[in-house]
Amino acid sequence: TGSTRPQRILRAVQKNSTRGSPCSVVNAIDDYCKHKEWAMNVGDEKGIIVDDVVLELKPITVLELGTYCAYSTVRIANLLPPEAKLITLEFNAESAAIAREIITWAGLEEKIQLIIGASGDWIPRLKEEFGIETFDLVFLDHWKDRYLPDTKLLEKCGLLKPGAVLLADNVICPGTPDYLDYVRNSPRYKSKFYRSHLEYTQEEDGLEHSVFLGMAGRGAE
Numbered sequence: 001t002g003s004t005r006p007q008r009i010l011r012a013v014q015k016n017s018t019r020g021s022p023c024s025v026v027n028a029i030d031d032y033c034k035h036k037e038w039a040m041n042v043g044d045e046k047g048i049i050v051d052d053v054v055l056e057l058k059p060i061t062v063l064e065l066g067t068y069c070a071y072s073t074v075r076i077a078n079l080l081p082p083e084a085k086l087i088t089l090e091f092n093a094e095s096a097a098i099a100r101e102i103i104t105w106a107g108l109e110e111k112i113q114l115i116i117g118a119s120g121d122w123i124p125r126l127k128e129e130f131g132i133e134t135f136d137l138v139f140l141d142h143w144k145d146r147y148l149p150d151t152k153l154l155e156k157c158g159l160l161k162p163g164a165v166l167l168a169d170n171v172i173c174p175g176t177p178d179y180l181d182y183v184r185n186s187p188r189y190k191s192k193f194y195r196s197h198l199e200y201t202q203e204e205d206g207l208e209h210s211v212f213l214g215m216a217g218r219g220a221e
């Protein structure tokens with residue numbers, strides 16, 4: 001019974017990063033996944049685009065769908081204003097346990113609420129159970145066939161206000177065609193594509209940045 005990939009990533013973090021230093025945690029994971037073992041983190045190349053979006057938007061409430069090993073969780077939370085909060089949903093209990101360790105190692109447990117469960121079950125409960133009004137930023141990086149249904153669910157639950165940003169990973173590889181079609185053609189969104197590469201590879205990939213304009217689709221004229 002060998003170790004799992006998330007366990008090996010945690011070990012690399014504990015070995016090659018400094019407690020309380022989110023940057024060193026991010027660098028340790030990138031080094032491990034670049035030189036030792038690929039893993040589905042958003043990675044350093046797309047990560048710079050994520051950083052720029054966060055620094056520009058200065059979101060106060062962030063939702064991440066798909067924690068995995070908390071690479072993007074730590075990367076994003078590290079750049080948030082002091083009073084900001086990030087909620088991250090993880091379906092797999094083993095990944096969540098590793099993610100929790102990495103979040104704590106990075107010293108970001110105050111900013112991050114990790115919830116174990118399915119996005120479809122939890123999104124309708126966030127207002128009630130966590131006193132969330134709306135999200136300023138949603139980072140989609142979970143199962144690719146859930147991006148579209150979860151976006152529609154966020155709309156239906158009134159969790160997006162005009163100006164909210166959806167930032168979606170992997171819109172080219174593995175690809176999220178139904179989601180892309182929706183955000184690029186719906187009057188409810190102003191969408192743009194940030195071309196990049198699949199983490200730690202030369203494969204084409206990119207992030208879709210979609211600004212919610214409101215349900216009437218009028219939003220900012």
Ligand SMILES: O=C(NC/C=C/[C@H]1O[C@@H](n2ccc(=O)cc2)[C@H](O)[C@@H]1O)c1cc([N+](=O)[O-])cc(O)c1O
Binds near residue numbers: 066095118120144170
């Ligand atoms: O498949 C990919 N991501 C799926 C991620 C899924 C993660 O989201 C969680 N979740 C959390 C909540 C849910 O409701 C459902 C799942 C799952 O438990 C898992 O931890 C992927 C694949 C490649 N790739 O090159 O093949 C590259 C990437 O960057 C990727 O993100």
Ligand SMILES: [Mg+2]
Binds near residue numbers: 042170
């Ligand atoms: Mg991804």
